[in-house]
Amino acid sequence: MIAEAAYFTRQPDWASGLARIASTGFWRSLNPQLHLTDTPFSGPAQPYSVEPAQVSQALEQVCQEGYLQTAPAIPTQLCEALAQGVLNIIAAGLHPIYVSLYDEYWQILRNLAPIFGPVLGDGYLPLGDFWCWCISQETSGSGWGAHRDYQFKSNATRQDGRPLLVTAWLPFTDTDPLNGCMYLVPQDRDEFIPDRLDQLGFKNPQDLRALPARAGSVLAWNQYVQHWGGRYSRWAKGPRIATGVYLQSGDVEPFVGKVVHFDQPLLPATRLGFIASNILNYHMYHHYPEPVLRMCFDHVQLLPNFVELVPPALRNPMADYLDELETAGG
Numbered sequence: 001m002i003a004e005a006a007y008f009t010r011q012p013d014w015a016s017g018l019a020r021i022a023s024t025g026f027w028r029s030l031n032p033q034l035h036l037t038d039t040p041f042s043g044p045a046q047p048y049s050v051e052p053a054q055v056s057q058a059l060e061q062v063c064q065e066g067y068l069q070t071a072p073a074i075p076t077q078l079c080e081a082l083a084q085g086v087l088n089i090i091a092a093g094l095h096p097i098y099v100s101l102y103d104e105y106w107q108i109l110r111n112l113a114p115i116f117g118p119v120l121g122d123g124y125l126p127l128g129d130f131w132c133w134c135i136s137q138e139t140s141g142s143g144w145g146a147h148r149d150y151q152f153k154s155n156a157t158r159q160d161g162r163p164l165l166v167t168a169w170l171p172f173t174d175t176d177p178l179n180g181c182m183y184l185v186p187q188d189r190d191e192f193i194p195d196r197l198d199q200l201g202f203k204n205p206q207d208l209r210a211l212p213a214r215a216g217s218v219l220a221w222n223q224y225v226q227h228w229g230g231r232y233s234r235w236a237k238g239p240r241i242a243t244g245v246y247l248q249s250g251d252v253e254p255f256v257g258k259v260v261h262f263d264q265p266l267l268p269a270t271r272l273g274f275i276a277s278n279i280l281n282y283h284m285y286h287h288y289p290e291p292v293l294r295m296c297f298d299h300v301q302l303l304p305n306f307v308e309l310v311p312p313a314l315r316n317p318m319a320d321y322l323d324e325l326e327t328a329g330g
């Protein structure tokens, strides 16, 4: 079984344990160091302090090389709380992506305005498209293989090179080549950009760039940059725990119907729906066992526009499942 799916099946009674996922009380007691409310954005924003030189480098770099990286901006204590959250979730027999249920996860995205405001424009928005990884000897032995995030076949940069959509990649632990840090090919060294985005590869290994990063650093890349996570070595000093989440400019149409507004509530049910839709989106690669799919079918319906968010290949199995439920109930 693929590591992503195996997170769910580590305990003998794993299938019945999936029912816990819908309980906010379960999540609050699992990670008392984190919070889960209906309104993660009700308090004032607390933008992180970022040196102006970091911001101007980030902006210049994302336009030229297609990605940016800053020094740590997210407070260490918060990174530790989220990393511990991920470890507790794994120990409970669930997937690290569930750390995105907690308010702190979303508050970080708002507090990164000093970086993403200049890059994406004021009024940038997170999308409910995200994933979380824990690369270690016991969990997943490597990050995802080389790919471009080029998921939306529309132009995802402005004339001046600024992105309209980025994958923000945030490590909650220190990451380096030994624990599977990110690698990429800067876009100005990638012969396949812009016309042959369906191809991957490089001519010269010197064009690759390893991106070791301390916990709390901010990385982001546009839709075109090819990137991958490295492999875990037995000599690594600790797990690589990180998340990737889409952020988009506020002055263009949503790239996907899972928009988060910093001035509105974000109900736990909505977050569960987002997570379910993300797991379903990757089912074709990860092959989740049927009880996990069924749980996701239940949760994705918490989103009003869920039909468009279920991958076409899964719409029939989902319809069959809903029929089955109706028959059993009626």
Ligand SMILES: [Fe+2]
Residues within 6 Å of the ligand: 147, 148, 149, 167, 227
């Ligand atoms: Fe990616």
